[in-house]
Amino acid sequence: MTMTGFQTLLRKEILRFWKVAFQTVAAPVLTALLYMMIFSHVMSGSGAAFSGVTYEQFLIPGLAMMSMLQNAFANTSSSLIQSKITGNILFILLPPLSHWDYYGAYLVAAVIRAIAVGLGVFLVGIFVAHIPVHNIAVIIAFAVLGSGMLAALGIIAGLWADKFDQLAAFQNFLIMPLTFLSGVFYSIHSLPPFWQGLSHLNPFFYMIDGFRYGFFGKSDVSLALSLSITAASFFCLSAATLYLLKSGYKLRQ
Amino acid sequence: MQPAIEVEGVEKRFGQFVALAGVSLQVQQGEFFALLGPNGAGKTTLISALAGLTRANAGSLKVMGFDVSSQYRDARKALGIVPQEIVFDPFFSVRETLRFQAGYFGIARGAALDSWIDELLAKLSLGDKADSNMRQLSGGMKRRVLVAQALVHRPPVIVLDEPTAGVDVELRQTLWSFVRELNAKGHTILLTTHYLEEAQQLCTRIAMMKQGRIVAMDTTEHLLNAFSERVLRVKIDGELPAELQQACAKQEGAWHFFPIHDYDEVETRLSQLRQSGVHIVNLEVAEPDLEEVFVKLMHK
Structure with missing residues (x-):
């Protein structure tokens, strides 16, 4: 890894989303706010997921995590596909950057965007409901590992896709269903047994559940299980990403 | 090095x-x-x-x-x-x-x-x-x-x-x-x-x-x-006499192309043309040309 090369690519990736922060940070926060207003209005009084936790309180951390996951994926995948289609990917392929440089810079920039979005959702959320913080370390761990996992998945999707519609398919048919069906808007205990079982196969569920534990100290499954599955997913996808980057998959013929 | x-x-x-x-x-x-x-x-x-x-x-x-x-x-x-x-x-x-x-x-x-x-x-x-x-x-x-x-x-x-x-x-x-x-x-x-x-x-x-x-x-x-040559291009009024036809490598309308190795040959060739009664309208010397080299090599 070359520090100056890595730092430069990281700076470039951060500036890339920051220059259009209205679209990349403010817009997802607004979307989350709309979800908050609509769902908290419709579901208000429908019963708390955990004892002592209102629906609004339950909803906000899940929404924050969902926005973080989606934006981490969007950051890496859109940056790569845009660079590939416009041809400016050449500028990072010609220099002596290693696969670690690419992986590190794209991933860290995506995690930073995700955390900026997550903080935005949280800041908006505190005007809607009181959000306790049970364990900040757990919150940070799930935020970083979850965003990192989706950032790595975004790199894989960005490398694989040759066209914007392929990427949109990846996003609409994989990322969106997995995030929406991960218990953001409900506790999986409210689901019939079959759907509960199916939810346990969704790694996004563990990220949301573990992240929520950091706020309330309560969760649908054990913290250790959520953390193990989230960390394992992150490391597996990171290994796959590093392998693809090192092999030059769809970058070097 | x-x-x-x-x-x-x-x-x-x-x-x-x-x-x-x-x-x-x-x-x-x-x-x-x-x-x-x-x-x-x-x-x-x-x-x-x-x-x-x-x-x-x-x-x-x-x-x-x-x-x-x-x-x-x-x-x-x-x-x-x-x-x-x-x-x-x-x-x-x-x-x-x-x-x-x-x-x-x-x-x-x-x-x-x-x-x-x-x-x-x-x-x-x-x-x-x-x-x-x-x-x-x-x-x-x-x-x-x-x-x-x-x-x-x-x-x-x-x-x-x-x-x-x-x-x-x-x-x-x-x-x-x-x-x-x-x-x-x-x-x-x-x-x-x-x-x-x-x-x-x-x-x-x-x-x-x-x-x-x-x-x-x-x-x-x-x-x-190796693949191109200097050429004296002469535009003449009328037909090129038979005794000079062999020296002419190419003809494009009134322009006739005579390969030369050095500039001394220009005077010799012009003198021959004048002695044969050819009326010269225009002339130019074309230097060896990479385009000609390229075309020859690509069609080899």
């Missing part, structure tokens, strides 16, 4: 298509070398292999002695490439683009880098565009930024892949003047172009490629002497 570029037995296939069929060449340090050939000859594939954008199926490629695969960091640091296509990052200004490019090559931000960027931009007549967004530049300006990007890390070897395709005369002159200056300072230049007169004027040595192979490689002078 270590060659600037060493290519040995390089092969590259894309499925059934053979893009490079065992290419070998050496470019010495300080040379101004042209790689010529028709579209699809393999020039850009060879450059891509040198840059590490394409991986060769066989053979070896070195830049300043560094293998482009096993020593890719050193090889890439030694190489600056101006790509054929105009590409840019629409998010950034010219200065930001150049700072990033330098950073990727390990050059830290600071006064020294900014001063070099200013110098580069001034040389390429882009001094007043440093803080403009890339989207605001004309095509010619974007191409000049690509040149600056290739040079910002001060590489000893510079590859220009059709840098003047579709650009105006002024830009060409600015570009060639700067590239000549770099070559005079010791930079090795590898040029591909379809403008053969540019290659003839600028390059000391030329390789011609056809269907993934090098079909000729020599000094510009030797290639011209």
Whole structure:
């Protein structure tokens, strides 16, 4: 890894989303706010997921995590596909950057965007409901590992896709269903047994559940299980990403 | 002295298509070398292999002695490439683009880098565009930024892949003047172009490629002497007398072409024409021409 090369690519990736922060940070926060207003209005009084936790309180951390996951994926995948289609990917392929440089810079920039979005959702959320913080370390761990996992998945999707519609398919048919069906808007205990079982196969569920534990100290499954599955997913996808980057998959013929 | 570029037995296939069929060449340090050939000859594939954008199926490629695969960091640091296509990052200004490019090559931000960027931009007549967004530049300006990007890390070897395709005369002159200056300072230049007169004027040595192979490689002078000739072109009024028909290599309307080896032959040939009663309307001496060399070699 070359520090100056890595730092430069990281700076470039951060500036890339920051220059259009209205679209990349403010817009997802607004979307989350709309979800908050609509769902908290419709579901208000429908019963708390955990004892002592209102629906609004339950909803906000899940929404924050969902926005973080989606934006981490969007950051890496859109940056790569845009660079590939416009041809400016050449500028990072010609220099002596290693696969670690690419992986590190794209991933860290995506995690930073995700955390900026997550903080935005949280800041908006505190005007809607009181959000306790049970364990900040757990919150940070799930935020970083979850965003990192989706950032790595975004790199894989960005490398694989040759066209914007392929990427949109990846996003609409994989990322969106997995995030929406991960218990953001409900506790999986409210689901019939079959759907509960199916939810346990969704790694996004563990990220949301573990992240929520950091706020309330309560969760649908054990913290250790959520953390193990989230960390394992992150490391597996990171290994796959590093392998693809090192092999030059769809970058070097 | 270590060659600037060493290519040995390089092969590259894309499925059934053979893009490079065992290419070998050496470019010495300080040379101004042209790689010529028709579209699809393999020039850009060879450059891509040198840059590490394409991986060769066989053979070896070195830049300043560094293998482009096993020593890719050193090889890439030694190489600056101006790509054929105009590409840019629409998010950034010219200065930001150049700072990033330098950073990727390990050059830290600071006064020294900014001063070099200013110098580069001034040389390429882009001094007043440093803080403009890339989207605001004309095509010619974007191409000049690509040149600056290739040079910002001060590489000893510079590859220009059709840098003047579709650009105006002024830009060409600015570009060639700067590239000549770099070559005079010791930079090795590898040029591909379809403008053969540019290659003839600028390059000391030329390789011609056809269907993934090098079909000729020599000094510009030797290639011209071997495959082209100086010609006396004479426009006459009326028919060429029979005794001079054999000396005439070609006729295009009233123009008749007489090959000559040196300028003394001009006087001899004109004297023969006058003695035969030919009325000369116009005449010119055409120097050996790389285009003729190219056409002959490509149709061989």
